[in-house]
Amino acid sequence: MKALIVYAHPEPRSLNGSLKDLAVSTLSAAGHEVQVSDLYAMKWKASVDADDFGANATAPLRVVPSSGAAFDAGTLTPDVRAEQEKLLWADTVIFQFPLWWYTMPAILKGWVDRVFAFHFAYGVGVHDETRYGERFGEGTLLGRRAILSVTVGGPESHYSDRGINGPIDDLLYPIQHGILYYPGLSVLPPFVLFGADKISAGDYEDAAKAWTERLLALETTEPIAFRRQNFGDYEIPSLRLKEGLETLGGKGFGLHVRA
């Protein structure tokens, strides 16, 4: 296995840092190759701007075409190209981060905003009467798997079916489906550690054991059964789920997962 760990926490001696270190040591000891993108250590630039596109930046700046032109010309900035190369090298991508305000920290969102360039992660493939580009089950990163490892300050009940924050699966849908599945990654069920703000040494031992088990099972874990876009479940180009299929899934975001 070739694993890329994208890690977003400012403190190496944090819970997130420990879980990242555990992933590195566990996978390495099992004979896998591991690379880490430690976004804080790399002083990752979070904000998309014209500097990302050099001579390919349009004036006025239009982000999508500038991104595509710079990607096509191979002139995206070296930090962005290095991350794209790591993604193409990897067969497994692990994201380790704390849930801040119900989604990823800004520095990690900035990794997505900049690395997932036009023509690399989106705007790939043809749009015609039967296909709406290569995405959601196709795309540049097809054949690779991804998993979120997320620490959550609050307790699990707050993120349960009736919890005030909404179900954790729904909060993660825009990341797991919208960001990861979009360019072709298979998304494994997330590893979510609740109660991270009040974790004890004993709790950590339990969490480390559970995370180790998940890490050693990455190659055999069934991905979330998101529906593929271009294979009959959706009307094209409206991309609405065809009538009748909702009986196989939930409501809302759950519609887009096969039963």
Added chain:
Amino acid sequence: MKALIVYAHPEPRSLNGSLKDLAVSTLSAAGHEVQVSDLYAMKWKASVDADDFGANATAPLRVVPSSGAAFDAGTLTPDVRAEQEKLLWADTVIFQFPLWWYTMPAILKGWVDRVFAFHFAYGVGVHDETRYGERFGEGTLLGRRAILSVTVGGPESHYSDRGINGPIDDLLYPIQHGILYYPGLSVLPPFVLFGADKISAGDYEDAAKAWTERLLALETTEPIAFRRQNFGDYEIPSLRLKEGLETLGGKGFGLHVRA
């Protein structure tokens, strides 16, 4: 009205820039006071780190207590304190941004991560058998209203009830409920402009008219009827919606909106 516009786009001559300018001119002409936080022009620092907390940063860095200590001591960085002061000055907060990867751009997420400090936006109020802090209907920003003005590249059908991306209301829930309603803001229904990647001059005229109407109606628009946390709808401390109340709302995130 005292309106704060938090604006996140790198290009002043963009659709988002035009909608921001329209908000400034429309509200000013109607006699309201307006301040703008133009995050790109301000070169807003997006990533939370120890520098945010100065002498109040714990070692190793623990973000939550460091944030609270620095807020209490008045030693958060001047950029963060200025934004907090604007929020306390305003009675209306408008967020103008493009939907990038199904949520806000990193620079705006970094505004939330840094400005919404512990003891300012969260960790406010007592936790006991009948109250779980002051949030979701209470909090520091109670009595103020907020509205998202969001441009979306794709067409509305992709974000409809059966659309592949999920319903736009569900995609915005972590922002509208999790970020804005959390510290007490009343959240007005969003202004969402779909098809922004292919907008024509005529489309823009229609959008500008619609946005102007929304801007001039801000003071009389009914907010989204999110359920208040501490007023009987939720079990405490599990914060699960009490049995039976689901019949008044939808499923998933919709549970937390009154019918």
